[in-house]
Structure formats: C-alpha cells, structure tokens
Amino acid sequence: MVFVGRKNELASLEAQYNSNRFELAIVYGRRRVGKTYLLNHFLAAHEGAYMVGLESGASNNLEALSQAVYRATGMVKTGQLQSTLPAFSTISAALTHLFEYSLNHRVVFIIDEYPYLAESIPSVSSELQALVDAYKDRSQLMLILCGSSMSFMENQVLGHKSPLYGRRTAQYKIKPFTYIEAHQMVPHLSYEDSAIAFGLTGGVAEYLSYFRDGDSLDESIISLFFTPTGRLVDEPSSLLKQELREPRQYNAILSAIAKGASRNNEIATKVDMTTGALNNYLKSLIDLQIIEKIHPVGSTSNKSIYAIKDFMYTFWYRFVEPNQGAIENFNGNLVYTQYVKPMLSHFMGPVFETMAEQYVQARIHCGTVPFLPQEMGHWWGTDSRTRQQVEIDLVALADIQKDPNAGPVRHLLVGECKWKNNPIGLDVLVSLKDKARVLHGEPYYWLFSKRGFGFIEDNERVELIDLPMMYEI
Numbered sequence: 001m002v003f004v005g006r007k008n009e010l011a012s013l014e015a016q017y018n019s020n021r022f023e024l025a026i027v028y029g030r031r032r033v034g035k036t037y038l039l040n041h042f043l044a045a046h047e048g049a050y051m052v053g054l055e056s057g058a059s060n061n062l063e064a065l066s067q068a069v070y071r072a073t074g075m076v077k078t079g080q081l082q083s084t085l086p087a088f089s090t091i092s093a094a095l096t097h098l099f100e101y102s103l104n105h106r107v108v109f110i111i112d113e114y115p116y117l118a119e120s121i122p123s124v125s126s127e128l129q130a131l132v133d134a135y136k137d138r139s140q141l142m143l144i145l146c147g148s149s150m151s152f153m154e155n156q157v158l159g160h161k162s163p164l165y166g167r168r169t170a171q172y173k174i175k176p177f178t179y180i181e182a183h184q185m186v187p188h189l190s191y192e193d194s195a196i197a198f199g200l201t202g203g204v205a206e207y208l209s210y211f212r213d214g215d216s217l218d219e220s221i222i223s224l225f226f227t228p229t230g231r232l233v234d235e236p237s238s239l240l241k242q243e244l245r246e247p248r249q250y251n252a253i254l255s256a257i258a259k260g261a262s263r264n265n266e267i268a269t270k271v272d273m274t275t276g277a278l279n280n281y282l283k284s285l286i287d288l289q290i291i292e293k294i295h296p297v298g299s300t301s302n303k304s305i306y307a308i309k310d311f312m313y314t315f316w317y318r319f320v321e322p323n324q325g326a327i328e329n330f331n332g333n334l335v336y337t338q339y340v341k342p343m344l345s346h347f348m349g350p351v352f353e354t355m356a357e358q359y360v361q362a363r364i365h366c367g368t369v370p371f372l373p374q375e376m377g378h379w380w381g382t383d384s385r386t387r388q389q390v391e392i393d394l395v396a397l398a399d400i401q402k403d404p405n406a407g408p409v410r411h412l413l414v415g416e417c418k419w420k421n422n423p424i425g426l427d428v429l430v431s432l433k434d435k436a437r438v439l440h441g442e443p444y445y446w447l448f449s450k451r452g453f454g455f456i457e458d459n460e461r462v463e464l465i466d467l468p469m470m471y472e473i
C-alpha cells in the first residue's frame with residue numbers, strides 16, 4: 001500500500017535521528033489515525049526496535065520490553081519477534097541495558113501504546129526519567145513513546161506532573177488526513193465521492209483504507225456503516241467505551257450535538273443535565289478532539305457554541321445510530337438509499353467548509369494568498385443595519401498596519417461554500433458581498449462550488465474555485 005502524507009513528521013523525525021544525540025519524541029493522536037504506520041515507516045530505514053505496550057500484566061509487558069531490547073541491541077536478529085533469551089529481571093535492568101548499548105550505537109527504540117505499559121508497570125516513567133537524566137549527554141538513543149489515549153499522553157507524559165516532563169526533545173500530534181491526502185487513500189473515487197469519503201471518515205487513515213478499489217462509494221458506505229457486520233457500524237460508540245468511563249452520557253451528548261444542539265443550555269436541556277455537570281463532559285470530549293468550542297472569527301464576545309469536530313461522529317450519530325435497529329433486523333441497503341443518501345448533500349455542507357479552510361491553508365503554503373491570515377474560521381452574528389442574523393462560511397482575516405501614524409487595516413477573505421448539484425449563479429456573489437459589509441474591512445471574495453459556476457468574473461478581488469481546482473492545487 002502507498003504511504004500517504006506525513007512529510008513534515010518524517011522530515012522532523014529524520015532531523016532528530018541525524019542529531020546523533022539523545023532524543024525523546026512523544027507521538028500521540030486519536031486511534032486509527034496512523035501513528036504506528038508512520039513509526040514503522042520511519043523505523044524501516046533505521047537500526048532499532050519497536051514494541052507494543054500490552055493491556056495485560058507486568059510480566060507480559062516486561063517480556064515484550066525485554067525482547068524488543070534484545071532486538072534493538074543486536075542480541076536477536078531484527079525480524080525475529082521472539083527469542084529464547086529469558087526476560088530481564090526488572091524493567092530497570094532492561095532499560096539500563098538499552099541505554100548502555102546506546103553509548104556506542106545510534107539506535108531507535110519505539111514503545112507504542114505506552115499508556116498500557118505505564119498502567120501495568122507504573123514505575124516505568126520514573127525509571128525512564130532517571131536513565132534519561134543519567135545518560136542524556138552521552139547516549140545516542142532515539143526513544144519514541146507513542147500512545148492514543150490522548151488524556152494520558154497529554155497529562156501524564158507531556159504534562160508537568162509527569163516524571164518525563166521537560167525531557168522530551170520533540171512532540172508530534174498526528175492529525176487526520178486533509179481532504180487532499182484522503183484522496184490519495186481512495187484514488188479510485190472521483191473528487192466528489194472522495195470528498196464524501198473524507199467527510200464520512202473524518203480523514204482517519206484506517207477508515208479510508210477500508211474503501212475498496214472495486215467498490216463504488218455507495219457500496220462502500222453500505223458495507224461499512226449499514227450492514228450488521230460492517231467495520232464502522234459501531235465504531236464511535238466502541239471508541240467511547242475504550243476512552244471514557246460513562247459512555248452512555250457521552251452518547252447522549254454527542255447525539256444531541258450531531259442533531260443540531262450547539263449552545264451549552266440547549267445541550268443540557270436535551271440530555272437532561274445541569275449546565276454545570278454538562279461542562280465536565282464537554283471538556284472531556286474537547287480533550288478527545290471529538291468536539292470543539294468555537295466562536296465567530298475575530299470576535300471576543302462570548303458567543304461560543306459547541307460543534308462536532310470529527311465528521312465521522314456527526315455522520316454516525318445522525319444516520320447510523322438512529323437506524324441501528326433497522327440495520328440489524330431489516331435491510332441496511334434500504335436504510336441508506338431512503339434515509340441517508342438524500343441527506344448526504346446536507347451532511348456535506350460543513351465538510352465542504354472545512355475543505356475550503358484546508359484549501360486556503362494549502363494556498364498559504366504555496367504563497368498564493370492575497371495576505372497572510374492571522375485567524376480563520378466561521379463567522380456568525382447580527383447585522384446591525386438590518387438586525388438580521390448573518391452567517392459567513394469562511395472568514396480569514398488579518399489586521400495589517402502599514403503606516404505607523406494610522407491604525408491597522410482589516411484585510412478579509414470571505415468565502416461561501418456550496419455543495420450543490422448545479423453551477424452557482426451571480427446571486428451568490430452578490431449576497432456574499434452584501435453579508436461581508438458587516439465585517440468592516442477590505443474583502444476578497446472566494447466562492448467554492450462543487451459543480452462550478454454559471455458566470456464569469458474578471459475581478460482581482462474575486463476567485464471562483466471549483467472541485468478540480470481544490471484537488472489539483
């Protein structure tokens with residue numbers, strides 16, 4: 001299978017490797033996002049070993065660690081997973097052996113699922129800390145600790161309460177693929193279908209790898225989400241069970257948000273909780289990056305709302321969970337064609353806005369934007385002239401001061417995103433220009449359309465961007 005994306009991460013890992021000094025890299029990110037795949041790809045080009053922390057007792061973990069130390073230190077051939085050598089007597093003995101070896105050898109050592117190892121042998125972080133402190137100036141070890149329990153990695157490995165705090169030399173938060181990378185995972189799909197696959201999977205590598213070459217988009221969606229044995233039919237709820245203690249409450253909260261509740265009190269009413277109690281749950285969901293708290297771009301007002309960040313959860317709570325009975329007992333095919341397919345365009349609205357944001361990021365990267373935005377996102381508020389509610393899909397802004405004697409000038413890039421089956425007309429541009437007046441600045445207007453445009457515009461302040469342009473950047 002082709003290796004997609006992760007150019008920056010690989011370049012930084014390579015740079016760390018080339019330092020020839022002690023390095024401690026922390027790699028973390030949501031489940032199934034591609035951490036292990038990245039690390040194995042990196043390790044394939046270097047001397048070293050990889051182990052996985054086990055959700056099991058201390059002796060099994062010590063055995064796994066010992067075998068990996070034997071491989072890393074050349075006592076067992078790479079590729080040979082198990083040796084007849086007995087496990088080290090303690091974790092400290094195993095790790096000391098590794099650090100001693102690293103005094104004369106550049107060696108990579110990866111501990112995946114580090115939280116499991118640390119749960120089963122709680123002293124491991126302080127053992128590591130002591131060894132790092134004793135050897136770091138002479139060792140050539142490149143140690144990589146990886147985990148998907150975000151709260152554990154963020155609080156207990158990176159956080160100030162961890163014995164390892166301050167010892168890391170780099171940290172990598174592995175993110176889901178962008179829509180462009182997602183397309184490389186499903187090159188057999190058209191741009192339009194690939195964008196839908198990006199939305200349904202939230203850009204998560206493993207889920208994208210389930211879309212089989214010979215299957216159409218509809219066939220893949222039905223077999224993954226709408227058949228009782230489908231690989232994604234239960235995925236979000238089983239992830240919640242792994243990460244959180246009271247999955248039922250979280251299920252109810254996510255379901256309420258996926259179906260449109262966005263303000264704290266609205267969600268609280270839907271799930272029958274006080275807003276105080278709800279806040280703790282919302283915080284955990286933000287930590288897990290399943291939801292996010294957003295406010296209108298450029299605004300300091302407290303108009304924040306909660307939104308699902310991971311589109312796979314939106315899709316699942318809106319279309320799969322409510323139909324689980326029918327999928328189990330009747331025909332998932334019909335559920336999809338009757339209830340889901342007609343609503344896909346609606347589901348794609350916010351996905352397309354995220355794609356537009358990623359497109360602007362890509363243009364920033366290429367240096368082909370009219371100005372460098374300081375902030376970017378969605379905007380909503382009231383137009384004081386008309387007292388009407390206004391929403392703008394995409395706003396990027398920068399306050400730029402060119403003259404020290406005058407105030408800064410607000411530069412704006414305002415975007416409207418239409419996932420519609422017809423080319424969009426001039427009326428969309430006219431209405432965007434009207435809405436943008438509420439932001440008081442100098443706007444550039446970028447229109448994004450799935451099916452192109454029914455007009456031509458020759459104006460340096462306007463860009464008309466269709467799907468092929470978004471993919472062929």
Ligand SMILES: Nc1ncnc2c1ncn2[C@@H]1O[C@H](COP(=O)(O)OP(=O)(O)OP(=O)(O)O)[C@@H](O)[C@H]1O
Nearest residue numbers: 002003004031032033034035036037148205206209
């Ligand atoms: N960069 C990539 N290019 C192509 N495919 C990838 C890439 N990253 C991940 N994948 C696919 O996604 C699958 C899952 O990735 P991986 O096991 O690395 O995820 P993970 O983040 O380690 O998951 P977990 O936390 O659940 O262990 C891989 O087996 C592979 O099929």
